[in-house]
Amino acid sequence: MEILIAKNAGFCFGVQNAIDKAERVAEEGRGVYTYGPIIHNRQVVENLKSKGVDVKDDIDEVKEGDKIIIRSHGVPKKEYEELAARGSEIIDATCPYVKHIHKVVEEKSKAGYKIVIIGDPSHPEVKGINGWCDEKAVIINGEEDINKIDSKLHRICVVSQTTFNEEKWYSIICRLVRMAREMLIINTICNATELRQKETMELSKQVDVMIVVGGKESSNTRKLFEISKSNCDNTIFIETAEELDLSLVKGAKKVGITAGASTPDYIIQNVVDKIKEIDVENEKVSS
Amino acid sequence: MEILIAKNAGFCFGVQNAIDKAERVAEEGRGVYTYGPIIHNRQVVENLKSKGVDVKDDIDEVKEGDKIIIRSHGVPKKEYEELAARGSEIIDATCPYVKHIHKVVEEKSKAGYKIVIIGDPSHPEVKGINGWCDEKAVIINGEEDINKIDSKLHRICVVSQTTFNEEKWYSIICRLVRMAREMLIINTICNATELRQKETMELSKQVDVMIVVGGKESSNTRKLFEISKSNCDNTIFIETAEELDLSLVKGAKKVGITAGASTPDYIIQNVVDKIKEIDVENEKVSS
Ligand code: F3S
Numbered sequence: 001m002e003i004l005i006a007k008n009a010g011f012c013f014g015v016q017n018a019i020d021k022a023e024r025v026a027e028e029g030r031g032v033y034t035y036g037p038i039i040h041n042r043q044v045v046e047n048l049k050s051k052g053v054d055v056k057d058d059i060d061e062v063k064e065g066d067k068i069i070i071r072s073h074g075v076p077k078k079e080y081e082e083l084a085a086r087g088s089e090i091i092d093a094t095c096p097y098v099k100h101i102h103k104v105v106e107e108k109s110k111a112g113y114k115i116v117i118i119g120d121p122s123h124p125e126v127k128g129i130n131g132w133c134d135e136k137a138v139i140i141n142g143e144e145d146i147n148k149i150d151s152k153l154h155r156i157c158v159v160s161q162t163t164f165n166e167e168k169w170y171s172i173i174c175r176l177v178r179m180a181r182e183m184l185i186i187n188t189i190c191n192a193t194e195l196r197q198k199e200t201m202e203l204s205k206q207v208d209v210m211i212v213v214g215g216k217e218s219s220n221t222r223k224l225f226e227i228s229k230s231n232c233d234n235t236i237f238i239e240t241a242e243e244l245d246l247s248l249v250k251g252a253k254k255v256g257i258t259a260g261a262s263t264p265d266y267i268i269q270n271v272v273d274k275i276k277e278i279d280v281e282n283e284k285v286s287s
Numbered sequence: 288m289e290i291l292i293a294k295n296a297g298f299c300f301g302v303q304n305a306i307d308k309a310e311r312v313a314e315e316g317r318g319v320y321t322y323g324p325i326i327h328n329r330q331v332v333e334n335l336k337s338k339g340v341d342v343k344d345d346i347d348e349v350k351e352g353d354k355i356i357i358r359s360h361g362v363p364k365k366e367y368e369e370l371a372a373r374g375s376e377i378i379d380a381t382c383p384y385v386k387h388i389h390k391v392v393e394e395k396s397k398a399g400y401k402i403v404i405i406g407d408p409s410h411p412e413v414k415g416i417n418g419w420c421d422e423k424a425v426i427i428n429g430e431e432d433i434n435k436i437d438s439k440l441h442r443i444c445v446v447s448q449t450t451f452n453e454e455k456w457y458s459i460i461c462r463l464v465r466m467a468r469e470m471l472i473i474n475t476i477c478n479a480t481e482l483r484q485k486e487t488m489e490l491s492k493q494v495d496v497m498i499v500v501g502g503k504e505s506s507n508t509r510k511l512f513e514i515s516k517s518n519c520d521n522t523i524f525i526e527t528a529e530e531l532d533l534s535l536v537k538g539a540k541k542v543g544i545t546a547g548a549s550t551p552d553y554i555i556q557n558v559v560d561k562i563k564e565i566d567v568e569n570e571k572v573s574s
């Protein structure tokens with residue numbers, strides 16, 4: 001039996017990078033915290049805690065000497081200053097793609113552009129971005145928000161939350177282009193999600209059985225399941241290896257595995273290990 | 288009878304400015320030429336000729352000491368150099384709005400943006416603009432041209448021919464935004480046409496008779512006629528004062544006048560003078 005794991009299954013580059021950083025810092029000693037949960041996955045947060053990385057949600061909890069990890073979402077500019085003022089050591093794990101957006105909005109707002117962020121105003125990433133242009137961005141989450149933009153503006157710079165839906169982005173942009181004479185439009189949607197979906201599409205065409213690993217509540221994982229199911233009838237949706245009914249995999253020549261954005265690598269590995277129990281002699285794992 | 292003349296009837300600011308410049312230079316002496324006809328209106332060109340301003344269409348005709356007027360459309364950068372190399376004196380009457388586009392495409396192409404011009408590739412203004420980014424712009428005149436854009440481009444700067452249709456511009460832009468991650472979109476459509484139409488709309492609502500002056504072949508004048516007719520049934524379309532049938536104007540309390548983009552002021556004035564013949568005692572002209 002051949003087991004094929006999608007290259008971009010599970011965490012994106014930015015989240016993996018933040019977790020790796022947190023683990024490395026924890027090895028150096030105590031007093032290590034992430035500023036907010038590193039990802040919306042209880043197991044990952046618990047796992048980090050067991051390695052000595054706890055969560056501080058509120059800046060008021062931060063004490064002198066704390067090592068504070070800024071997660072991949074990033075934070076507003078003034079929170080760096082507040083964290084530093086409290087005497088904590090900042091370990092910046094902001095995803096470089098998000099950091100790039102911070103730079104753009106800081107530079108362009110200084111150059112006289114009104115900043116528009118296409119995204120969910122309650123999302124920490126969006127709040128973080130807004131904190132790099134003095135919290136003066138107009139935030140647009142849907143076409144109904146477009147009238148928030150002052151029609152007398154001349155220069156607008158538009159960026160997106162990295163996980164915003166691409167088609168929704170384009171339909172908002174088409175309305176936005178009428179709002180100002182000069183528009184700098186920077187599509188900062190991250191392709192991690194698209195890549196994961198594309199790979200799932202390709203992989204599910206080649207295998208007899210496809211396993212999608214991720215939270216049942218996770219919309220990005222459910223999307224992977226739908227994509228896979230459309231190509232491969234034998235698609236199985238599980239949260240953990242324990243859920244996997246091996247009788248469904250038995251007899252398959254090729255098994256594909258993909259995973260949602262908040263599925264840690266070790267859960268994927270557990271699934272692989274369980275499948276290998278079926279035929280320990282005749283295995284071949286490619287990734 | 289009250290005669291109301293639309294403020295933006297006839298020439299736009301840029302064309303009027305070029306004609307004024309040509310007339311001033313002609314007063315100073317001989318050897319004055321426009322580089323190409325100043326506007327597509329035979330009477331205007333003939334009138335300038337009678338004042339000593341002839342047309343040179345070909346750069347090879349330009350001689351040392353010639354005073355060469357660059358018309359409102361502008362010309363490519365290298366033609367300034369060629370004109371200077373021939374020892375001519377350049378009088379630059381490029382419309383400042385067009386000059387601004389030249390600056391933008393020169394600056395942005397140097398900054399690494401691929402330039403896209405939305406406009407008619409055979410129009411002298413578009414050729415001129417392209418001549419400020421080393422003739423390397425992609426020129427798009429309709430949605431069918433969009434596939435001319437290399438899909439691997441990262442940064443695109445889009446400008447428009449000043450007389451491009453606004454709705455057509457937006458529908459092209461909506462397709463374009465998918466072509467690159469970073470787009471600087473500068474709507475350089477001039478509002479002279481829109482202003483002329485808006486004023487015609489307003490004026491035609493207030494008057495008993497509306498007179499639209501301009502070439503029967505001129506699409507922008509015909510558009511003014513349609514707008515006016517929709518508000519004022521007594522709308523008259525004439526090319527010159529001679530064509531005006533005064534019996535149609537007699538008895539009106541308010542007469543409005545507007546004119547297409549290539550109608551010179553003196554033709555409008557002739558129309559005013561002819562109407563005044565009706566009631567020389569009781570006149571009042573506002574503009
Ligand atoms: S956090 Fe992840 S989703 Fe993209 S922007 Fe960074 S790789």
Ligand code: F3S
Nearest residue numbers: 299301382384449477
């Ligand atoms: S030539 Fe006229 S149409 Fe506008 S761009 Fe200049 S005022």
